[in-house]
Amino acid sequence: SSELTQPPSVSVSPGQTATITCSGNNLGDKYVCWYQQKPGQSPVVVIYQDRRRRSGIPARFSGSKSGNTATLTISGTQAMDEADYYCQAWDNNIHVLFGGGTKLTVL
Amino acid sequence: QVQLVQSGAEVKEPGASVKVSCQASGYTFNFYYIHWVRQAPGQGLEWMGRITPNDGDTNYAQKFHGRVTMTRDTSITTSYLELTTLKFDDTAMYYCAKETRSATGMGLDYWGQGTLVSVSS
Numbered sequence A: 001s002s003e004l005t006q007p008p009s010v011s012v013s014p015g016q017t018a019t020i021t022c023s024g025n026n027l028g029d030k031y032v033c034w035y036q037q038k039p040g041q042s043p044v045v046v047i048y049q050d051r052r053r054r055s056g057i058p059a060r061f062s063g064s065k066s067g068n069t070a071t072l073t074i075s076g077t078q079a080m081d082e083a084d085y086y087c088q089a090w091d092n093n094i095h096v097l098f099g100g101g102t103k104l105t106v107l
Numbered sequence B: 001q002v003q004l005v006q007s008g009a010e011v012k013e014p015g016a017s018v019k020v021s022c023q024a025s026g027y028t029f030n031f032y033y034i035h036w037v038r039q040a041p042g043q044g045l046e047w048m049g050r051i052t053p054n055d056g057d058t059n060y061a062q063k064f065h066g067r068v069t070m071t072r073d074t075s076i077t078t079s080y081l082e083l084t085t086l087k088f089d090d091t092a093m094y095y096c097a098k099e100t101r102s103a104t105g106m107g108l109d110y111w112g113q114g115t116l117v118s119v120s121s
Helices: none
Strands: A011-012 A020-021 A032-039 A042-049 A062-064 A071-074 A083-091 A093-097 A102-106 B003-006 B011-012 B018-026 B032-039 B044-052 B059-062 B068-073 B077-083 B092-100 B115-119
Touching: A011 A020, A020 A102, A042 A062, A062 A093, A071 A083, A093 B032, A093 B044, A102 B115, B003 B092, B011 B018, B018 B068, B018 B092, B018 B115, B032 B068, B044 B092, B059 B068, B077 B092
Parallel strands: A011 A102, B011 B115
Antiparallel strands: A020 A071, A032 A042, A032 A083, A062 A071, A083 A093, A083 A102, B003 B018, B018 B077, B032 B044, B032 B092, B044 B059, B068 B077, B092 B115
């Protein structure tokens, strides 16, 4: 089965740029989405179709993909961005795959 | 506004079954898949499967085959997740979420508030 690999944790200083990667077999052929989950809350999609930002999501969030690695970038990171982030793709356009999640800490 | 409202927390003994509901409102029920995703305490998201509301077609994650059943009642725009033969490690928050059927790659755009299922003797 397919797997998506994320770093368990990323730390960033306020105002700096945070990058979270997600790699997987044949990820270049699949759409990738990114979710933000804050403690005690349900996940929220922030990026869909690799790079499109959901309505209402701040412009500092962006997505990209190169080969089999997708990247979520948060420019000018704010304290409110501290959360767990999950990448997600599809297998055969049906089965949903999640990465293991990355805990973003804003120091 | 779009809402997915889930049933309340459950406490079950090992070996029992649990059925969680997810009532949708604010959108055309048949136009979106309903997915079920769970999250064990302190762990990541785990996809369990999805149901197509208009015909009841289901796709399950291999891990849950034989133990999970997803159904829906279109008259009340509600989807259900039933998990049988519960084990201690089924203790988790269970979420429903919707995904559009009309385009690919859009993601799970709305999520329920979650239902905590605790398996305890």
